Amino acid sequence: MSTKERILHTLLFELLALLLITLLGPLLIPVASHTLAGIAILLSLIAMGWNYGYNLAFDRLFGADRQTRSPLLRLVHGLGFELGLLPLTLPVLMWTLSMSLWQVLLLDIGAILFFLVYAIAFNWGYDKVRARPGLCGS
Template structure:
């Protein structure tokens, strides 16, 4: 445990908390995707809702694995002081995460929907835009709530 410039103890996320964070992130994202984006994608692509829902679940599983690996490495490189991260660093975090998701998601989308690279690229721009904004807002909100709970005695990182 270290301290930041404002002398508040910095508690790194435990592996258990990272898993909780990842599951919460994906559960909220899936709810949004299924309720809003999957319907829009069905209307735009004409694909069956079940196929689009299946794709959303598969992409969510890929995202959970990538999230666990990426955030562990990101925290190791940029420190565990998540509450004091600048907007610039948060945007960089979101862009780097989404770049990795593009690499992992393209083949899956192309295979499931039988689309060309260019069709998937156009479709993925919408998903990447959504997830970039969502990731920044979700993680910033999570960091604020986590910081308040940790420093007001609400829970410890190991309890999650």
């Protein structure tokens, strides 16, 4: 993937995630919608930076041919991303939500499970669309 496409991939991923969080978040977290939106944007910016570097390193380690990745490798990819993001998000959530480490850890575990499924589905779908002739330089 080129740098331009990596940025597009990250933006699409985060915009869809923001939409989902904005719609579903208030049902799960007792926080005002505007507060949740602000937290989601902040976490999205953190995740975008992590996403770019993580995916660049992952592609270098496991090859850039994303079409041949097995379901197991996709699971490893998703878990690695989420576990690496955890130390970046916990302090932000503790500060913005005024919650303890334990409360935020439980909240973040729920988010990790959601985003693990979301990331695998998004990336698999993105790779399928990307592989179509005439798209993304194919």
